[in-house]
Amino acid sequence: MAQNQDSAEINVLVLVGSLRAASINRQLADLAVESAPDGVTLQIFDRLGELPHYNEDIDTEDVAEPVQALRAAAAVAGAALVVTPEYNGSIPGVLKNAIDWLSRPWGNGALKDKPVAVIGTALGGYGGVWAHDETRKSFGIAGPRVIEDLKLSIPSKTLDGKHPRETAEVAANVREVVEKLAAEVS
């Protein structure tokens, strides 16, 4: 479903790949929400931990309510922003599971053809770039239009234990990603 044409507001679905209460990626997602320019609203989908493991047998008309909620949030969004750490060199399972749910119905998922950007932070010196690249690859297969050149992989050490909003360069880079992603919404 396309974004609601009655509204001039651009809605961006935000998916966070860490469920941890003190997640730095969640803080980065909060910063993205705060960075939204006029006319753009970012909404974090807080319920990735409630999704069942993807299973075609339960992907039916009465699919679990958290899946319905995720797909409904994706349907009213014009774009999606993924904010994720790297787990063991790859995508955290909770995020990959969400991608799998959003990839169905195959060829007609709720984010089909919508722009998606992937950013995040991880402990390693490359800031989680493997996870970010693989998230772009997976979402690219799942149906959305991945914006390949919107990249931000932040080694968490550079944040010096502070909230990401306290590092001016990070705040500016996040704002730029949000603005460029919103500009991709047709």
Ligand SMILES: Cc1cc2nc3c(=O)[nH]c(=O)nc-3n(C[C@H](O)[C@H](O)[C@H](O)COP(=O)(O)O)c2cc1C
């Ligand atoms: C299960 C697990 C696997 C991890 N694997 C990696 C990794 O492959 N690369 C990396 O840079 N950091 C890795 N880390 C460290 C995370 O980058 C770090 O804990 C990060 O802060 C997690 O994101 P969060 O603060 O948003 O929860 C891993 C952490 C966990 C818990």
